[in-house]
Amino acid sequence: MIPSESDAALMARIEARDARALGELYDRHAPRLLGLARRILGGGGEAEEVVQETFLFAWRSAASYDAGRGAVLTWLLIATRSRAIDRLRARGAGSRPPLRPLEDAGDPPATDDVEASSADREWRAICRSAVGELPAEQRAVLELAYFEGLTQQEIAERTATPLGTVKTRARLGLMKLRERLRPYRRSGTDAP
Amino acid sequence: MPHSERHEELVALLALGAPLGADAAELERHRAEGCPVCEALLAEGREAATALGASVDPAPPPAELRVRILGALGPRRAAPPPATPWRVFAAAAALLLAAVVFDDARLRRDREELRSRSADLAGRLHNAETALAERTLRARVLESDDMQMMRLGGSGPQSGARGMVYWSPKARRGILMAGRLAPLPPDRQYELWVFQNGKPVNAGVFDADASGRAVFESAPFPEAEAQNFAVTVEPRGGMPAPTGPIVLVGAPA
Ligand SMILES: [Zn+2]
Numbered sequence: 001m002i003p004s005e006s007d008a009a010l011m012a013r014i015e016a017r018d019a020r021a022l023g024e025l026y027d028r029h030a031p032r033l034l035g036l037a038r039r040i041l042g043g044g045g046e047a048e049e050v051v052q053e054t055f056l057f058a059w060r061s062a063a064s065y066d067a068g069r070g071a072v073l074t075w076l077l078i079a080t081r082s083r084a085i086d087r088l089r090a091r092g093a094g095s096r097p098p099l100r101p102l103e104d105a106g107d108p109p110a111t112d113d114v115e116a117s118s119a120d121r122e123w124r125a126i127c128r129s130a131v132g133e134l135p136a137e138q139r140a141v142l143e144l145a146y147f148e149g150l151t152q153q154e155i156a157e158r159t160a161t162p163l164g165t166v167k168t169r170a171r172l173g174l175m176k177l178r179e180r181l182r183p184y185r186r187s188g189t190d191a192p
Numbered sequence: 193m194p195h196s197e198r199h200e201e202l203v204a205l206l207a208l209g210a211p212l213g214a215d216a217a218e219l220e221r222h223r224a225e226g227c228p229v230c231e232a233l234l235a236e237g238r239e240a241a242t243a244l245g246a247s248v249d250p251a252p253p254p255a256e257l258r259v260r261i262l263g264a265l266g267p268r269r270a271a272p273p274p275a276t277p278w279r280v281f282a283a284a285a286a287l288l289l290a291a292v293v294f295d296d297a298r299l300r301r302d303r304e305e306l307r308s309r310s311a312d313l314a315g316r317l318h319n320a321e322t323a324l325a326e327r328t329l330r331a332r333v334l335e336s337d338d339m340q341m342m343r344l345g346g347s348g349p350q351s352g353a354r355g356m357v358y359w360s361p362k363a364r365r366g367i368l369m370a371g372r373l374a375p376l377p378p379d380r381q382y383e384l385w386v387f388q389n390g391k392p393v394n395a396g397v398f399d400a401d402a403s404g405r406a407v408f409e410s411a412p413f414p415e416a417e418a419q420n421f422a423v424t425v426e427p428r429g430g431m432p433a434p435t436g437p438i439v440l441v442g443a444p445a
Pocket of ligand 1: 195199222227228230231
C-alpha cells in the first residue's frame, strides 16, 4: 500500500483546485464529521447537508486553512460544529433533540470499516476517555455548550445551577480537558 | 482591566462556542488590551473543545453524499455576462455575476435544494444563483433612482483591503463589494456596519471567498440615512455592536 499523503498535503492540492484531493479528504474524514453533525442535529438529512457544506467550504476556503493553528481535522470539526449549531439554533429551542450522554450511546459499532486509520481510532479513544473522566457536572456544561450551542444563561436554566457556577464549571472542565490531552498534542500538521 | 479568573471563565465559554451575550463586550475590551494569558487559553481551549467533537462515534455516510459533494464543485466561474451591460457599473457587473457569496435566505434555500440533487445539475445551479443574485441586487439597489456610493479603504490589520458600498436610502439596503480581504479562521466572519444617527448598526455578516473577494447584500437598514460604513472581524454569526478590529471604513463626504 502506498503511504497516504498527509492531510496538509491534501489541503495544498485542494487549494490548487484538485477535486480528487477533496475526494480523498472526504474519504478520510466524512464519517467523523457526519457523526458529529448527527450528534448535534439528530438523524435527519440535515446532518448530511452540514457535511456537504463543510466540504464545499473546504473546497472554497482551502487557502484560509493555516497549519500553524491546528490540524486539518480540527479545522473541519470546527466548521462542521458551527454549521450544525447554526441550523440547530435556526430550528428554535422547541425541537431540539434530547442531549444524549456518551455512555448512553452504548458500545460503538465496529468502526474498522468506517474510520480511515488506526491513528484516527486511537485519537477518538483518547478524546473519549478524556471527556469521560471529567466530573459529571463539568462535563454536562461542556456538552450543553458544545453540542447544543446553549448560552451560559440557558445552561444555568437547564441544569438549575447558578450562572456563576456554570462559568466556573466551564473553566475548570475545559482546563481539565486541556491537561488530559496535553501529552498527546502534536504540533505537526497531520494528527490532531 | 487586569487579567482575572472571570476573564478565564469567559474565554472558556468562548472556546466552547457558547455565545457570551452581555459579557462579550467585557471580554473583547480585555482582549483588545492584549492579554497573552487569555489568547493562549483561547487557542488551547478551542483545541481542547474539539476533543468533544472528536469523541463522537463516526457514522458511515450514504454513498451518494460523496457524489453530491464532488458534483457540486462544478463550474464556479463560467457564464459570461449577458449582452445587456449595466448602465452604471460595467466593471462591477463582472464581479456581481461571478458572485456566489451572497447572503440571502431564499437564494441559499434554492442553492441547497439544487445541490442536494445530482452532479449534472451543477450548471443549472450556477445559472440559478447568478440569475437570482443579479435580479435581487439590481432590483433593490443598483436600479433604484436614489442610489449612492461610498469608497471604503483598508484599515488596521488589513490596510490593503478595498471596498465600495452602493446603497439606496429608499430601499434601505446596500451592496458591498470588497477585495483583498484576508482569510479568516472558521469561527470568524466579516460584519458590515452602517452608521446611522452617529452609531454603528449591524448590517449583516459575510465571508470572503478564497481569493479575498466578497459581494454582499446588506441586511435592511433600520433608518434611511446612512452616514458611513465599516467592516469589522467578529465571531461567526456577528455581534450586536462592533468588537473586533476595523478592516474597512469609509470616509463620509
Ligand atoms: Zn486575560
